[in-house]
Amino acid sequence: MSSPNNPADIGNVENGGRHASASPVSYHNKEGSLREPSLMSHRHMSANEYIRTRITTLQPPMHKVKNPIPLLRMLTGRQWALFGVALAAWVKFFQDTWDALDFFTVSLTVSDLAREFNKSKTDITWAITLVLMFRSVGAVIFGVLSDRYGRKWPFIVNNLLFVGIELGTGFCNTFPQFLACRAIFGIAMGGLYGNAAATALEDCPQEARGLISGMLQQGYALGYLLCVVFARALVNTTSHGWRPLFWFASAPPVLIMLARYFLPENDAYISQQRLRAEAEAHENASVSHTFLRQGKVALRRHWLVLVYLVLLMAGFNFMSHGSQDIYPVMLENQFGFNADLVTVTQVVANLGAIVGGIVVGYLSQFFGRRLSIMVCCVVGGALLYPYTFVTSYAVIAAAFFQQFCVQGAWGVIPIHLMELSPGAIRTFVVGTSYQLGNLASSASSTIEARLGENFPLPPTPEGDSRYDYGRVICIFMGCVYAYLLILTFIGPEKMGRHFDAESDEDNADVTGRQVLQAARQTRMSEERKRKGEVEEAA
Structure with missing residues (x-):
């Protein structure tokens, strides 16, 4: 195992959550969407080798895009x-x-x-x-x-x-x-x-x-x-x-x-409960003790991933706040829109956000999480000029498509965070990384407002001060998009990962493989019992 300080640790991948091959050249991932190197492969990689895999792992699996209606019907x-x-x-x-x-x-x-x-x-x-x-x-x-x-x-x-x-x-x-x-x-x-x-x-x-x-x-x-x-x-x-x-x-x-x-x-x-119960039966370890051991192992093995997630969420929150918070001020102060037009523009932009989040989230299942986010950053960057410099009513259309890209990238985030987080402390990692990123970006509107004051415009006929907020938003968002593009490119992806405790490699270090196997057998026994009850009821 490599040192925990190895930068390649951020790429630890579990091949769909199943036990990975130890071969350092194994890139096949049947259950994930991309040819992401295996867990053991990453641990033997240098930082340079890991960076080189970031290009190859962006290649989409070219799965047939499925109709969303049958996908929704899959949920019970x-x-x-x-x-x-x-x-x-x-x-x-x-x-x-x-x-x-x-x-x-x-x-x-x-x-x-x-x-x-x-x-x-x-x-x-x-x-x-x-x-x-x-x-x-x-x-x-x-x-x-x-x-x-x-x-x-x-x-x-x-x-x-x-x-x-x-x-x-x-x-x-x-x-x-x-x-x-x-x-x-x-x-x-x-x-x-x-x-x-x-x-x-x-x-x-x-x-x-x-x-x-x-x-x-x-x-x-x-x-x-x-x-x-x-x-x-x-x-x-x-x-x-x-x-x-x-x-x-x-x-x-x-x-x-x-x-x-x-x-x-x-x-x-429930699978975590089952595993902790098996550990209690085989090792005489309390459930709380097993949970603490799981947390320690997860933090020790994946601390660099946790840092990466906070940085990623900081960028995403800067993207949403930077594109939204003072945009109404720009429309009113710089473009001279009245209150009704500002409201209409904001509503249309949020409709674009809703459509973008659902569409891009859906497409990320076929083209990958990272690639979907990166495409949104590129297209969103291309739309910054009309979003911030078109002073006519046509800016409403630009607002729709800009927020389509911003929230399209956001639509991938919930499942991306879930798949990257260690299983035993998944809720803690997802919530904390999101909120720390949000806290880091909390000054974004203040930064933009202060920068806008450095670009004064001719005052209104009534003598009110005007500022070139559009230029500031454009520059600010360009920097944010570039930051997210780079960070997403170098980051890991675990699309298709299983969420049950028995498929989590970390638990082998906590409870041992004997306990993992016992938990799997208990699960299969419970599934057979439920299946028999259903057949009997039918």
Whole structure:
């Protein structure tokens, strides 16, 4: 085994999750989409040898592109239910939706909140910063709990926090109370992504993973659209001002909790339970002790992958925030769009995001995760000029296709993170890498706004200052696209990886192959028993 400091370690691949050949020239991967070198091959590679494989592994497998409808039909009713619950909470469709709804709730009510608490808008936006800061804390806490105790109950507790915080925010009477609620909300928000992704994708059929991943991620774009609707319907339409929007946002998590309560645990986590139980029986090691050993082995063997994922997520969050956060300001301040035109442009852009996430996520199943992301970066870079320099209404079309590329690349991310993360601490790694990347990019809008002030334009007839934000967004996004293009190129890919514990090579170092074999036999026995019960019932 190579030193853990070997840069080639970021490419450790498990050949679809099965035990890999030790041959250093074995590149065949039947279950993955690309000819990615095997796990043992990477451990014997130098950094230069690994970099050379980055070109060959981009070659698509040239599988026949399948109709998405049959792919969706591959999901069982139970898998659809888990997907729907995760979506409704933050990982898939509804999950990301309501989380985004609450996050944008503060963004769209800044002026009202400033008047309510007699604070400046800068003070209120500090609440948004607090959410970003505490999200990483939530990702660590709920990630560890989900990997140790299962996806179900941490998911329910997480949504219970949402209910309390949403209600509490609506009843806040002082600014410190408001900040406290937003900080706790950040913990809840941060804890949900990893668990929701695992809930939605762990048991998903391999052939449908890319499509489901794209549907999941674009819940965030849908959340913005819903928030625009609900903000218009609930903010300042009653004597309670901005508060009804927060009260309303506390209702969906109740339904999500009830739905998750009646659904079973994920099969992938059940396989972890089975393995830990076998370790307890054969080695007299407690379940908690085995879990800690799994975590230590995963961190020791894959720490460089974890660093890579944080850097990747920082780039992705810079891409989304850099292309979106001050874009409305550019449309209004630089292009002179009125409020209605700004709203129309934003809505069309988010529709492009939803379409792009689903389409590119779907295509990544046939062309590979890395290649799909890289193509989005190249096409998105080519669209930067019309996105930021076309001052007519035609910019609406450019916004649609720019966000198609931005969120198209994002559509690959949930399953890409899942496949790259060590199995025993998958929820922790997915959630924490995502939230740390988000935290790293939290200053993107401030950076763009400050840079824009260096490029003043002639003032408006009313004397208002104008700045060339389009130039700043174009340059900033060009740098981000280049960064992501390089980082994705040199990074690993484990498309087609199995998520069950028995297929995880790390567990051989933790429990030994005898325990792994016993866990496999127990699984096969349970599957035969279930099959017999189904046949008997039929």
